[in-house]
Amino acid sequence: MAADLVLGGVVLVGSSVQRLAGIGFALVSAPALVLLLGAGQGVLLANVAAGTISAVGLVGSWRQVRLAAMLPLVAAAACTVPLGAWVAARLPEPELLAGTGALVTVAVLLVMRGARLPALRGAGGALAAGAASGFMNSSAGVGGPAVSLYAANAGWTAREFVPSAQFYGLLVNVFSISAKGLPRLPGQAWLLVAAAIAVGAAAGAVLAGRVSDVRARRIVLLLALGGGLVTLVKGLWLL
Template sequence: MLSGELATVLSLAAAVFVGASTQRISGMGFAMVASPFLVLVLGPHAGITLVNLLGACSSLMIFVQVFRQVQYKKVMLILIPAMIMTLPGAWVAARVDGPWLSIGISLMVILALVSSFLIRNLPAAQGKGLAIGAGAVSGFMSVTAGVSGPAIAGYAVASRWPQREFAVSVQLYFLVLSCTSLLAKGGLPQLPVGQWIGCFAAMVVGILLGNYLAPKIPPKYSRVFVVLIAFAGALGLMIEGITALAGR
């Protein structure tokens, strides 16, 4: 293998490894951690499609280990409105200018995350309405911005969803949304065999590391990590939109 090809494989594997271990420890973050690096190496279309595929595989691998612990009713409450909102999300994404859409969504996410800390002591935070609303916003964002986690993280904070239960339950949610996105795009990226092997090997090792670390990390620290990842995703979207506007 040539040195350039080896460097590409190692770059992809490193991003996937960190994303997979983050996903297993905190319950989310694969796309937000891995996608910037995968897009940088492979380009926007192939990079995002690979993120969708590996995100689905990562969630599936975690889900089959923890499916008995998943709170299915709670997941369905956010998943159904999320899937419904992918339809208007696709309509908006096709008509609204990309940079402005990214900036608007990032502002909404930051506002939602901040508000989640303010309303978590209110009775409404435990109701179905907030769950349905969070799912709807997340599904809308998954199509328009490729990021569905921050809205769900805000709901987890507001509703005081225990971190360990949240981390295993949302794997089903991310699995379904990732598969939906793959079906909508209608194809897989064309990569050399070495890159496929490197990505999937890194994903397995990352999840194994996450399996080892997850029980050792106190839930309160994992929850802080989730919130930080969500804020980072929102800020990344904002920077991406502002950079795109500045480059015109």
Template sequence: MTGPDTLAVAAVALGAFAQAATGMGFSLIAAPALIAAVGPHRGVPTVLLLAVLASLLPLSRDWRHTRPRDTGRLLLPTLLFTPVAARLLAAVDTRLLAVAAGLGVLVGVALLARGLRSAFLRRPAGAWISGLGSAGLNVIGGVGGPPIGLYAANAGWPAREARATLHAFFLVQNVATAVVLGVVLPSWPAVAALAVGAATGMALSPRLSPTATRGGVLAVSCVGALALIGTAL
């Protein structure tokens, strides 16, 4: 494998570990490296399909802890807006949008890390804003995690329920986005790396406290925001 391919495979393993351990993070970590290796037209669909697997593996164990009502509340605006976003953004230079979204996520992470609790995010309108933002970012670069991560970190869910709910959300979202954008099969080294990373994360996730899980979600959201800004500039 070439240097970019090796980096992409390593990013897939690390992303799968983060996804299994915290409930999110696969696309945020893996997408920049995969897109750099194969280009955006193949990279984004590849990220989406791998992200489905990254959520499916841990969810197969923890599905009983999913919060169905909260999952549905976030999925409704996401699924409704995904095809609209794909049409609206098809001919738009998304770099400025990515930078703006990244900066917004960084501000949100900083506020939540300082202990902010937003009553707005607990309302139906907060779920709609989070879902719409996630749909747009997933279409732009396969990285719909930060708005949902901020919502989950603010919600105060128990750690295991938070992970399972995030897995369920991202599983459905990424299937829907892949249907809209098209499917590209990943390479076998990427799939193998994903399996290793997910298994490691699943083994460690029961040892994580709610505080550690929340911190992990915020950290991954921050990394994803910086990656959005970096790849757009």
């Protein structure tokens, strides 16, 4: 029972963060889900929950999606999701834990530094970001940072980014689930996860009107950095 409550709390926090900032569920929650459920099942649940909360966020903002800009990212991600799923299925648990933690940590540090990479500009940059994101999403559950870096290099504002990120998050997580299947959880855990997503989405919507974009971004990145480091350390300890 205690483990289920912790699981619900992790999903609730991640859902609130994603509804608030457009991305962040996987960054904040994937490391904790991996530690709770194991690398394979934790990443799968991160895919399911992140896709669901993205769909919820799109209900009121789908008209603001920059569809033409997102299509190259979605197409590139569709090509690399199967490769990420293949890698995740074959890596031993310690290596997958360490890899997930390392990907989250490096991605967060790049976003925190506001990395400006010429390779992430234009159509080529969209394809590169989408390819990296698709692989990371299906292998480690963290596809958002590559898209965030692309948006930063393209000069998007937070208002432009959030609905487009939710559109992308819905599709790339559907791709990932299609490649790997659903996580194996008991019925009680699924009900708890569903309730946590609903409450988290409502809380994030309320907070969105009270927390500045800068502060929301800082909260997401600090939580993600801590989770990534903990997961990396555990993976290295088990090697």
